[in-house]
Amino acid sequence: xxxxxxxxxxxxxxxxxxxxxxxxxxxxxxxxxxxxxxxxxxxxxxxxxxxxxxxxxxxxxxxxxxxxxxxxxxxxxxxxxxxxxxxxxxxxxxxxxxxxxxxxxxxxxxxxxxxxxxxxxxxxxxxxxxxxxxxxxxxxxxxxxxxxxxxxxxxxxxxxxxxxxxxxxxxxxxxxxxxxxxxxxxxxxxxxxxxxxxxxxxxxxxxxxxxxxxxxxxxxxxxxxxxxxxxxxxxxxxxxxxxxxxxxxxxxxxxxxxxxxxxxxxxxxxxxxxxxxx
Amino acid sequence: xxxxxxxxxxxxxxxxxxxxxxxxxxxxxxxxxxxxxxxxxxxxxxxxxxxxxxxxxxxxxxxxxxxxxxxxxxxxxxxxxxxxxxxxxxxxxxxxxxxxxxxxxxxxxxxxxxxxxxxxxxxxxxxxxxxxxxxxxxxxxxxxxxxxxxxxxxxxxxxxxxxxxxxxxxxxxxxxxxxxxxxxxxxxxxxxxxxxxxxxxxxxxxxxxxxxxxxxxxxxxxxxxxxxxxxxxxxxxxxxxxxxxxxxxxxxxxxxxxxx
Numbered sequence: 001x002x003x004x005x006x007x008x009x010x011x012x013x014x015x016x017x018x019x020x021x022x023x024x025x026x027x028x029x030x031x032x033x034x035x036x037x038x039x040x041x042x043x044x045x046x047x048x049x050x051x052x053x054x055x056x057x058x059x060x061x062x063x064x065x066x067x068x069x070x071x072x073x074x075x076x077x078x079x080x081x082x083x084x085x086x087x088x089x090x091x092x093x094x095x096x097x098x099x100x101x102x103x104x105x106x107x108x109x110x111x112x113x114x115x116x117x118x119x120x121x122x123x124x125x126x127x128x129x130x131x132x133x134x135x136x137x138x139x140x141x142x143x144x145x146x147x148x149x150x151x152x153x154x155x156x157x158x159x160x161x162x163x164x165x166x167x168x169x170x171x172x173x174x175x176x177x178x179x180x181x182x183x184x185x186x187x188x189x190x191x192x193x194x195x196x197x198x199x200x201x202x203x204x205x206x207x208x209x210x211x212x213x214x215x216x217x218x219x220x221x222x223x224x225x226x227x228x229x230x231x232x233x234x235x236x237x238x239x240x241x242x243x244x245x246x247x248x249x250x251x252x253x254x255x256x257x258x259x260x261x262x263x264x265x266x267x268x269x270x271x272x273x274x275x276x277x278x
Numbered sequence: 279x280x281x282x283x284x285x286x287x288x289x290x291x292x293x294x295x296x297x298x299x300x301x302x303x304x305x306x307x308x309x310x311x312x313x314x315x316x317x318x319x320x321x322x323x324x325x326x327x328x329x330x331x332x333x334x335x336x337x338x339x340x341x342x343x344x345x346x347x348x349x350x351x352x353x354x355x356x357x358x359x360x361x362x363x364x365x366x367x368x369x370x371x372x373x374x375x376x377x378x379x380x381x382x383x384x385x386x387x388x389x390x391x392x393x394x395x396x397x398x399x400x401x402x403x404x405x406x407x408x409x410x411x412x413x414x415x416x417x418x419x420x421x422x423x424x425x426x427x428x429x430x431x432x433x434x435x436x437x438x439x440x441x442x443x444x445x446x447x448x449x450x451x452x453x454x455x456x457x458x459x460x461x462x463x464x465x466x467x468x469x470x471x472x473x474x475x476x477x478x479x480x481x482x483x484x485x486x487x488x489x490x491x492x493x494x495x496x497x498x499x500x501x502x503x504x505x506x507x508x509x510x511x512x513x514x515x516x517x518x519x520x521x522x523x524x525x526x527x528x529x530x531x532x533x534x535x536x537x538x
Contacts, residue, residue, distance in 0.1 A: 103344065106369035107298065110388035114304035165298050203297065204346045206323045 015058045022054040023047075093144060093252055099245075100137060101195055104162075111165050126164050133157045137188065144253065146188075148215065148222065149181030155190050155213060162198055169209065170202050176215035183222050185275045186253055192242035193226045193271045201228035201269060221274040230269035243271070289316045290402075293334060295327030295350070296320075296342035296367065301388065305340050305367075308395040315399075324348025328441055332358045338402055340386075343368040348434055348443070351423045354416065355471075356436045361416040363405060365398050377422035383415070417471075430480045435461060435468035442468070446485070450499040450515055452477055454492040462519070487534045489513055489527035497534050 108130055115123035136154050152174060159172040190213070202209045211228040243262065250259040254276055261272045292315050296302045302320055309315050319334055321327035325347040331339055339362050343350040350366060351374070366385040368374055378385040384398040433444045448464040454474045461468045478488045489495045495513055502514040503523070511523040513531070523531060 102370040106388050107301075110304070110369060110390075111298065111300040113389035113391075114300035114307070117307045118300075118303050165300065167299050203344070206325075206346055 011062065015055070018058045018061070019051065019054045022057060023050055026050050026053075089252060093249060100134075100191075101199075104195065107165060108161055115164075122164065126161065129157055129161050133161060143187055145184040145186060147181060148176070148183045148185050149178070151185055151187070151190055152176050152181075152213075152215075154188070155194055158191065158194050159211070162202070166198075166202055169205065169207070170198070171208055171210040173210065173212040176213065180215050180217065180222060183275070183277065185222065185224075186249060189246060189249065189273065189275075190224060190226070192246050193224075193273070196242055196271070197226055197228040197269065201230050205229070217277070218274075220277055222277055224273040224275065226271045228269050230264060230267055246273070289314055290337040291316055291318045291334065292338045292340070293318060293327070293331055293336040293362075294320045294340045295322075295324065295331075295345070295353070296340070297322050297345045298342075301342065301367070304389075305395075308392055309399075311392075311396075312399060324350065324353045325441065325443070328353045328356050329439070331362065332356075332439055336362050338362060339364045341366050343371055343374055348441075351420075352434045354420050354423065356434055356441055357416075358436075359416075363402050364416075365402065374423060377419060383419055424476070429482065430477075433461065433470070435470055437466070437468055442466075444468075446481070446496075447498065449486075449496050450517060451496060451519070451521060452486075452494040462517075484534065487527070487530050489521060489523045489531050491524065493521050493523075493527075495521060495531070497531070500531075500535065503528075503531070 108126070112123050112126050112130070115126060133154070136150070136157070156174060159170070159174075163170050163172070194211070194213075197211045201211060209229045211226070214225045214227075216223045216225070243260070247257070247260045250273070251257050256276075259274045259276075261274075263270050292309065294302050294305050294317060296305070299322075302322075306317055309317065315338070318336060319330045321330050322345075324345045327341070327345075328348060331353075341350045341353065341364050343366060348356070350368075354361070354364070364383065366374070366378055366383065367388055367390075368385065369388045375385065375387070384401045386394065386398060431446060433446070433449070435442050435444055442465050444461065444463050444465060450462045450464070452474070453460045453462065455469070457471060458469045459472050459474060459477060461470060474488070474492070474494065477494055478486070481494065485498060486494050486496055495515070499515045499517070500513055501516045501518075504512045504514060506512040506522070510525065511528045511531075513521045513523050515521065
């Protein structure tokens with residue numbers, strides 16, 4: 001309310017000021033143009049017209065001013081929105097980034113606990129591997145991309161740790177040429193696929209399961225393929241939260257929804273990731 | 279069964295069920311400090327575990343929750359009564375832990391130390407002196423555990439000493455029988471202690487329709503729907519079984535097979 005009164009008073013005063021300036025300027029101009037000729041008469045006659053013109057001039061000035069202010073605000077708002085959007089996307093991407101399964105953490109710790117009694121050397125080895133594994137998940141916390149070579153190393157560590165847990169039940173093959181090592185891929189993007197293969201392939205099986213990770217390239221993509229035997233009898237195949245996160249994350253990063261494919265061929269679960277080479 | 283030993287001491291028999299070798303090792307290692315226990319068998323999956331427990335009738339079972347073929351929770355449902363005293367172990371199942379706590383059973387959160395393990399053993403020994411683990415307790419625990427399961431994708435059943443795991447697409451229909459349900463399937467008919475309400479809520483609704491107070495039908499096994507008297511229908515299965523369909527059931531059934 002106070003603001004409104006303030007605004008009206010301000011406008012009134014500036015209108016008065018503009019009016020005074022305008023009237024005197026107009027008077028001056030008439031004086032110069034028409035000189036001494038009937039000075040009194042046209043002046044009085046023209047005054048109402050001049051006041052009207054003054055009001056219109058003032059309104060135009062005010063309008064232009066408000067338009068400029070509005071335009072400025074609008075630009076700022078758009079900028080802010082873009083900033084918030086970027087922040088939101090980043091936050092979303094971070095939550096989508098592989099979340100290490102608590103089952104994995106506690107079961108691994110339990111294996112170590114058992115090994116400290118039966119096989120202290122392997123226990124020590126596993127602690128080192130687990131530490132290295134967690135260090136890799138922490139180090140890159142804010143980076144969205146990592147080198148393929150690092151991600152492969154990470155996958156190998158994960159397999160090695162799970163191998164201690166599952167012993168002969170798990171076999172793994174990693175076929176990835178070193179020449180692809182420098183390619184950048186989303187950090188921890190393979191992890192949920194590995195976890196999925198362990199959970200549904202290895203954990204649900206009572207015989208040896210081989211998990212295979214392969215890297216190849218096409219003209220414009222790096223292709224990561226994970227294959228594991230899958231007992232379709234023991235569980236319905238669905239796309240778990242882990243795989244859904246991978247899909248969502250790829251879509252947010254590359255703006256494409258066709259970068260992950262999952263299919264079951266002859267009791268083999270095959271997950272394929274295509275990473276665009278930019 | 280309590281085994282007499284050379285020293286005349288009674289031994290409690292133990293079975294360990296866990297899919298991870300190190301996890302079984304640590305139980306054995308901690309248990310070796312207690313002379314009065316003897317590990318008579320182990321299993322690395324729920325299916326074998328269940329068969330061995332029913333066969334050997336141990337006094338105490340160490341049971342992991344997350345296992346291949348059958349989970350610890352599904353296993354509990356299949357054990358012959360009286361159910362042995364069970365100490366569950368789990369790495370990370372918040373909901374299961376809640377169920378264990380409520381039902382006064384002991385459980386071990388992995389990893390655990392010797393002290394915690396010994397507490398569980400003490401609990402077993404004190405319960406043994408009193409009443410043992412009652413059927414009511416095991417039923418309550420099972421009910422608590424089943425609540426946390428969202429959708430069924432297989433149904434483990436027992437007939438005599440044999441255990442079958444029914445896939446949903448093998449089940450023709452389910453019939454209510456007092457406190458039990460009878461599952462008619464390709465592998466035969468099985469009784470199971472469960473409620474129709476639970477089955478209706480936990481089976482996929484697009485395939486399994488509650489056609490009557492006493493019947494849930496797998497619509498893939500529906501052959502014909504006949505008008506029966508005025509208000510009702512009769513569903514005829516592919517196996518030529520005739521099942522009554524209530525008025526409400528008919529509405530649901532028609533919707534499921536998209537007649538309306």
